[in-house]
Amino acid sequence: MKAIITKAYGSVDVLSVENVDSPTIQEDEILVQVKxxxxxxxxxxxxSGEMKIMxxxxxxxxxxxxxxxxxxxxxxxxxxxxxxxxxxGLLDIVKVKEGTYAEYVKVKENDINIxxxxxxxxxxxxxxxxxxxxxxxxxxxxxxxxxxxxLINGCSGGVGSAAVQIAKALxxxxxxxxxxxxxxxxxxxxxxxxxxxxxxxxxxxxEKYDVIFDTVGNLKFSLSKNILESKGTYVTTAVTVPAxxxxxxxxxxxxxxxxxxxxxxxxxxxTRIKQMVEDEELKGQVSKIFNLQEVKEAxxxxxxxxxxxxxxxxx
Ligand SMILES: NC(=O)c1ccc[n+]([C@@H]2O[C@H](COP(=O)([O-])OP(=O)(O)OC[C@H]3O[C@@H](n4cnc5c(N)ncnc54)[C@H](OP(=O)(O)O)[C@@H]3O)[C@@H](O)[C@H]2O)c1
Numbered sequence: 001m002k003a004i005i006t007k008a009y010g011s012v013d014v015l016s017v018e019n020v021d022s023p024t025i026q027e028d029e030i031l032v033q034v035k036x037x038x039x040x041x042x043x044x045x046x047x048s049g050e051m052k053i054m055x056x057x058x059x060x061x062x063x064x065x066x067x068x069x070x071x072x073x074x075x076x077x078x079x080x081x082x083x084x085x086x087x088x089g090l091l092d093i094v095k096v097k098e099g100t101y102a103e104y105v106k107v108k109e110n111d112i113n114i115x116x117x118x119x120x121x122x123x124x125x126x127x128x129x130x131x132x133x134x135x136x137x138x139x140x141x142x143x144x145x146x147x148x149x150x151l152i153n154g155c156s157g158g159v160g161s162a163a164v165q166i167a168k169a170l171x172x173x174x175x176x177x178x179x180x181x182x183x184x185x186x187x188x189x190x191x192x193x194x195x196x197x198x199x200x201x202x203x204x205x206x207e208k209y210d211v212i213f214d215t216v217g218n219l220k221f222s223l224s225k226n227i228l229e230s231k232g233t234y235v236t237t238a239v240t241v242p243a244x245x246x247x248x249x250x251x252x253x254x255x256x257x258x259x260x261x262x263x264x265x266x267x268x269x270x271t272r273i274k275q276m277v278e279d280e281e282l283k284g285q286v287s288k289i290f291n292l293q294e295v296k297e298a299x300x301x302x303x304x305x306x307x308x309x310x311x312x313x314x315x
Contacts, residue, residue, distance in 0.1 A: 001020060035315055064105075087114055091107055101315075103315055114274065119277055131273045148211055151211070152167065164189040176194050202224075210232050214237070
């Protein structure tokens with residue numbers, strides 16, 4: 001099969017398209033022919049070596065955690081899926097060494113679900129990581145309730161564009177923060193209010209929120225707690241080791257909580273995401289599609305920013 005092989009930590013130059021053997025599956029595994037994979041900042045953070053502490057001495061041989069494709073083979077203990085099923089999902093690339101930037105990937109039952117019937121492969125591949133991050137942040141971590149006021153920082157990015165749509169589907173009152181050029185896009189996702197960070201600082205407003213979801217990591221808890229309701233929760237995607245250790249302890253003594261989201265593959269949560277897509281409450285926001293040979297350009301674009309929604313690799 002063709003795959004993008006990562007030979008060492010470093011710049012995009014460590015990525016090369018090569019012919020390698022397809023994965024061999026075990027009894028509890030599923031082989032998926034990948035039709036599309038999405039680009040996430042996680043991919044180039046791992047590639048650069050920024051996450052060595054979690055990914056080890058050498059990077060995963062094949063990067064990529066999001067995929068959509070067709071079941072090509074099943075292990076003998078797999079009963080929920082059959083060859084030919086159109087599927088999508090997320091695998092934990094920090095643990096697995098063979099990711100989704102390839103023509104085939106092997107996954108476990110927790111990493112997969114049937115693809116929403118109304119999504120293209122590219123749209124479906126753009127959703128798992130960002131929508132599970134948002135869903136798990138709101139539902140599992142912040143335990144937000146219908147009618148809650150939710151602030152989403154970075155509402156035009158991959159996570160933010162999923163978060164705005166999911167927040168609306170779950171019945172929250174949503175305010176998004178983005179730059180001037182993305183205001184119309186954020187409005188089209190259904191945000192109730194938009195704050196253009198180029199023109200206004202959210203911390204200077206007198207509005208308070210039940211949940212702040214910081215997908216950028218620049219709305220520090222020490223400052224943004226002033227715009228949290230008394231029992232509000234701040235959740236960030238910017239995960240650091242000290243915050244992982246100290247925030248649970250500090251939360252015992254404060255009513256406004258500081259929480260981190262670390263997205264996990266979860267097929268039940270993915271069922272909820274699939275339902276939202278089929279109910280037309282959520283759509284993969286693909287802004288550009290690249291082919292495998294263009295992976296360097298795609299990762300550089302993700303690193304440099306300046307686009308909305310998601311970048312996808314067509315395999
Ligand atoms: N912990 C986890 O489990 C987890 C899961 C997913 C993602 N993440 C992390 O979350 C971050 C976001 O991921 P992503 O996929 O959404 O990235 P992305 O698609 O690159 O989006 C980032 C967004 O940040 C916005 N932004 C930049 N500067 C800003 C500012 N000063 N104020 C407000 N918004 C600003 C940009 O919008 P403008 O162009 O409008 O400025 C951009 O749309 C990454 O660091 C990623 O590694 C963590």
